[in-house]
Amino acid sequence: MNPEKSNISAPSTRIIPRDQHTVSRRNISKAALRVLYTLHEAGYRALLVGGAVRDLLIGVQPKDFDVATDATPEQVRKLFRNCRLIGRRFRLAHVVFGREIIEVATFRGSGEAGDGETDGDRHIVDGRIVRDNIWGSIEEDALRRDFRVNAMYYDIADFSVRDDVGGMQDLHDRVLHLIGDPETRYREDPVRMLRAARLAAKLDFDIDPSASAPFAELASLLGEAAPARLFDESLKLFMAGYALKSFRMLRRYGLLAPLFPATARALDGGDDELLSMIEQGMANTDARVAEDKPVTPAFLFAVLLWGDVRAQAQALIDDGIAPALAWQRAAHRVIANQTQHVAIPRRFTHVMEDIWTLQPRFAQRTRKRVFRLLEHPRFRAAYDFLLLRAGESDDIREQGQWWTTAQEQPTDQLAEQLVPSSRGGKSGSGTRKRRRRRGGRRKAGGSDSAE
Structure with a gap:
């Protein structure tokens, strides 16, 4: 068994109280806070999750805020009139506030059967997840995320930060570990390899050898990803302010060839x-x-x-x-x-x-x-x-x-x-010279004037 997998399979949950971390509600968008408080007041668990928590912990202002909850997508929609449900592969709720969208995801589970509320459970084809709408606990949800630094939660109930997988340690060490067995996770979704390179470039972190070792063998799987999805990933790599670092990461790890x-x-x-x-x-x-x-x-x-x-x-x-x-x-x-x-x-x-x-x-x-x-x-x-x-x-x-x-x-x-053109043809305005009638006068302002 991969030691990385065995270390994560039995996580030791760490709860960091408000006075021991740097996440502040002042740096969370009003829209995200409204979603968090609305869910909490309705009796559901409501936590900020993922990149926003990671960035707030290292002093970077997030661009997007994602919420995790034990409410199902249908229950979320009942709470927000400005909500729409999207996705079949991963069913999500989008709560829309003008130009800002707060993505709300139900805790993902590891079971094999749905709860009857979705239109499917989990479907895996050739090791790749093509549909995943299994709800579970927050512990299971943490294990389903990609990198340890992306699997921490900020709980609006008591303003604590929850870390089930060692994300805080990785932030301290400036290293990226994948959650679970790296080869299995990349086969589930090959685009995770690009995310590893992008995240390392953005944060200026190292990719742990356990997470980068499968790249050489599995990079070709990116050729099977949808070209439209790879375009979106390319924008994230090159248009977010760390294009040069991302480009160098792709070359270093042999991930440029599947894209270009x-x-x-x-x-x-x-x-x-x-x-x-x-x-x-x-x-x-x-x-x-x-x-x-x-x-x-x-x-x-x-x-x-x-x-x-x-x-x-x-x-x-x-x-x-x-x-x-x-x-x-x-x-x-x-x-x-x-x-x-x-x-x-x-x-x-x-x-x-x-x-x-x-x-x-x-x-x-x-x-x-x-x-x-x-x-x-x-x-x-x-x-x-x-x-x-x-x-x-x-x-x-x-x-x-x-x-x-x-x-x-x-x-x-x-x-x-500048010298005039030695040949006739179109004038500077793009109009073609008119052929003079035999014996006729040439009109003033002909194309030669544009020369």
Whole structure:
């Protein structure tokens, strides 16, 4: 038997009284307190649980508050008019207060039969839990959670913190232990491997060897997870302010390949320039999150997949495909392959395609093309992307410097420095020149004026 499993199977409950911990109601949202007190006053147990308790204990303000209770989802719904029940795999109650949602979960049990109130009990397929609506005790609920640091409870009845599995010790040691047998828990839900990496990155904790040892064998199971779910997990990894640490955790533990196989292949092949570019993009995103500036996953996904799209575009160009068409085809192929692993929505893939296909246009500096590019709605994202590519070559670095200077110049001054296009075609406004009738006069303000 795995020693980790045997140590947890008979937990020693620790109750930490109010004067011996740092959780304060001042730092709990009013909505969460209202849910806790309403359940408590109705005669149910009501406890804050999970990440919120963990974060409050280490002095971090939580973003979300989850509640655990012995009330069933139907009983919770009767108490709150603003409640809706969701989920089949895990039936939950969501109590809605404007833009804030308090998730209320009934204590999970370890039995094999339902209580008659749900539409199912526990169903396990190939070791993976596909439905789990067995209610139980708080002791059982603690054992059903993922990591020890996520299995502590704040009891609104007496303001104590309850620790059944050693979470307080792990907070002190800054280490992550999985509850139960790690291999079994990862087979139940392979995404737990990503959560381990994300939580370690967020908290700056180590992953205990007992929890990380199965990664090498079981990482491939992530390929069987729903691509839409892996997209959600990717957002949590890269858009919460610790993208660089998360990225490094994924690489360290061999978890990047199931999510971004082409990226992992390029990096494993020794593409140090791409690695530097990706890490700088991650660091820039973290800085924007820290400054409370807007961020978009489209930019980071474009960075992650740049090595593949660049290689495919060049291969098509070498085969005689026109550059513009080559870049379009490469972008479509890369996105089609990637979305089989991580289902990136179209609203982001469109932005990614624009960022990529605009890159070769930065080398074109005729007057018409420069002003067209400056007016493109994706110019700023593509320009920022160009700056990230500075390590690729001296030419790319020079392009970045030129376009930086170009943006700082007045329009008329920039226009004077640029030569007109040597070819006819579309004007700067995108309208096509009209062919003059034989013997007729050319209208004033034709497309040459845009040059």
